[in-house]
Amino acid sequence: MDFWFRCCVCSAQTPFGLRETKCACGGTLLVEYDLERAARDMTKAALRARPASMWRYAELLPVSNPEFIVSLGEGWTPLLRLDAAERALPLGKLWVKREEQNPTGSFKARGMSVALSVAREHGVRKVAVNSNGNAASALAAYAARAGMEAYAFLPKDCPWMIAEECVHYGARTTLVDGFIHDAGKIILDGKAEQGWHHVGTLREPGRAEGKKTMGLELAEQLGWKLPDVIVYPTGGGSGIIGMWSAFRQLRELGWIDGKLPRIVAVQETGCAPIVRAMSGRSGPEAAVDSTPTGMRVPNPPDGQLLVRILRETGGTAVEVSADDIRSAQTVMGKLGVSSSPEGAATWAGLAVLLDRGWIGPDEEVVLFNTSHAMKYWPKDGRSLPEVRSYEDWKKIQP
Numbered sequence: 001m002d003f004w005f006r007c008c009v010c011s012a013q014t015p016f017g018l019r020e021t022k023c024a025c026g027g028t029l030l031v032e033y034d035l036e037r038a039a040r041d042m043t044k045a046a047l048r049a050r051p052a053s054m055w056r057y058a059e060l061l062p063v064s065n066p067e068f069i070v071s072l073g074e075g076w077t078p079l080l081r082l083d084a085a086e087r088a089l090p091l092g093k094l095w096v097k098r099e100e101q102n103p104t105g106s107f108k109a110r111g112m113s114v115a116l117s118v119a120r121e122h123g124v125r126k127v128a129v130n131s132n133g134n135a136a137s138a139l140a141a142y143a144a145r146a147g148m149e150a151y152a153f154l155p156k157d158c159p160w161m162i163a164e165e166c167v168h169y170g171a172r173t174t175l176v177d178g179f180i181h182d183a184g185k186i187i188l189d190g191k192a193e194q195g196w197h198h199v200g201t202l203r204e205p206g207r208a209e210g211k212k213t214m215g216l217e218l219a220e221q222l223g224w225k226l227p228d229v230i231v232y233p234t235g236g237g238s239g240i241i242g243m244w245s246a247f248r249q250l251r252e253l254g255w256i257d258g259k260l261p262r263i264v265a266v267q268e269t270g271c272a273p274i275v276r277a278m279s280g281r282s283g284p285e286a287a288v289d290s291t292p293t294g295m296r297v298p299n300p301p302d303g304q305l306l307v308r309i310l311r312e313t314g315g316t317a318v319e320v321s322a323d324d325i326r327s328a329q330t331v332m333g334k335l336g337v338s339s340s341p342e343g344a345a346t347w348a349g350l351a352v353l354l355d356r357g358w359i360g361p362d363e364e365v366v367l368f369n370t371s372h373a374m375k376y377w378p379k380d381g382r383s384l385p386e387v388r389s390y391e392d393w394k395k396i397q398p
Helices: 035-041 044-048 054-060 083-088 108-121 134-146 160-168 180-194 206-221 238-253 273-278 303-312 322-334 341-356 390-395
Strands: 003-007 013-015 029-033 079-081 093-098 126-130 149-155 172-176 229-233 262-268 316-320 364-369
Touching (some): 029 238, 035 054, 035 238, 054 108, 054 206, 079 206, 093 206, 108 134, 108 206, 126 180, 134 160, 149 160, 180 390, 229 238, 238 303, 262 341, 273 303, 273 316, 322 341
Parallel strands (some): 093 364, 126 149, 229 262, 229 364, 262 316
Antiparallel strands (some): 003 029
């Protein structure tokens, strides 16, 4: 293989594997590549002739045999300049990366494409995920494409349309009386008996690598020059980890130089563990009181790594209220962008940063709109089963 693992804490190298996520020291295992070999085929000139999908960067993704790639045409989403908005704001350039235009309507398509490609290459047939919504619908779609059995476990208050989307793609979908980590416990309790491959955040190596392509695309779309600031809605944080990896690899290839973008994690008030950690308060949220979106992750799988990345890039973390997010959705809608609550949170976070003077008048900023608004349309009533535990789940199986 042209790729392997390196621990983000102790730098120990180990062979690449399907289910490994943690080093013996406790650090997260990240995928590294033979960049010298990758550069033989993946040149800037070669990229210009490749298909407009994230798999144009195949040399930097952990799939050995392209026959195992599970794709629905994900990636190469538009980078839209918000000209009217930037003229009204005290900054240089403002862009939005429109991830809602991925096949399943969110950036989660990227991670699931790679995760299931890796799983398929290793002979996996049954996959399961705990999710606040979009990762589950992406898993369902890509599992259908790959001919795998899919199991999705969602908090019972997750957006109904996303839950129904999982059913539409054929996933066995169950609502959980609890948060995302409660849904994850059901998978952990049942995976040995059920034979599930767990594709939750940082439970396998593919999802963060798929998210990495957002950073690779951004660099290519900006002519291999990175922006000053990236504002990103953060729950589990694999997108931040992935883009940080992308920028480091591009710098090692010699394709970019200078400082990395200052990365900003935006979270909603009521569940902002990264904001707390950046201010020196460690541990998961004790009392979660935020809306059911992808940012509602009380205990990120590797919060320490996220804090390290934010500090290393000179970034920060900010929290915004649910009211701020709703107002931001209206603003982005009037700019022609269908924004999810997570995507709108980046606009609300931008307002906070500008008010603080944290962003300079000549700086270039990129917001990430991770999903579209219609997936969060309200509806009363739902017919899916609800459980509290793995034992409850077993009782309702046919």
